[in-house]
Amino acid sequence: MPKSYSDQEREYIVKRLKEEAAKCLSQYGVRRTTVDELVQRVGIPKGTFYLFYKSKELLLFEVIQDQHEAINKELSDALSKTAVKGFSADTVTDLIFDFFKMTEEMPILKLLDTDEVELLVRKLPREVVEAHFQDDTDTIEQMLSMFPIKKNLDVKVVSAAFHAVYFATLHKNDIGEENYDEALRLLIYGIVTQMMK
The missing domain is CATH 1.10.10.60 (Homeodomain-like)
Known part of the structure; x- marks a missing residue:
């Protein structure tokens, strides 16, 4: 027993x-x-x-998720402070760019490459992965409510676009370090300008 x-x-x-x-x-x-x-x-x-x-993957995912939530809170706090001053596509892009750069510097997240992420996701129960993506979508929706966005904006599409940017960060070496930061900022700016009024 x-x-x-x-x-x-x-x-x-x-x-x-x-x-x-x-x-x-x-x-x-x-x-x-x-x-x-x-x-x-x-x-x-x-x-x-x-x-x-039930598995080491569930524990590891929870550890990564805790770090992810801490970063999301920092981004949300930064957006709240910026809301007082007023938003522009550049200020929102800068905030989100800083968020991605902060993510890159976290020791745990820094270690994970595409193969590691794919291995972990593959071994997690489907409902855990789906819940994670739904949490991300909910978080993005909450953040978007802080500033003026276009009517009928599909939050799931915006969330998917930011997931695509995250997965691009796992290919920094393939993209090329000399152009990486500018390319990352350009991707983020493209999403931001399409969602803001």
Whole structure:
């Protein structure tokens, strides 16, 4: 019979698993991070891990999602502050560009390349991936409500466009570093100008 844990113990174990998963993800990536390594670092039996997460991919995704949410909050806060001064296509583009550059500099997200992201997504349950994309769409819709946008703008299309920009960031070397920042800014500016009044 599996051991039962108090709420405090459960909270502590999840916190520790996330901390160690973040370290392993930064060091080893998705492929080489193992449940054995995680439970050894946290000091719990392997069976206990599965009381909390059905797979290592779900834990790793949750760690990445936490970082993603922190960045989204920073972007939302920046947009709120800018709303007071007034928006232009350039100011919104600059904010979103800074968001993508900040994402690139996060140790965990910096490590993930196209193959790692595809591997992780492939191993996640479909409903988890769909929920993530819906959360992104909801977040973008909330942010768009802060400034003047065109009527009948399809938020799902805008969300998909920003996902496309994110996936482009995973191909920085293919794009070419010498042109990358300008190309990224141009892509963002194109989306912003098409959605603003």
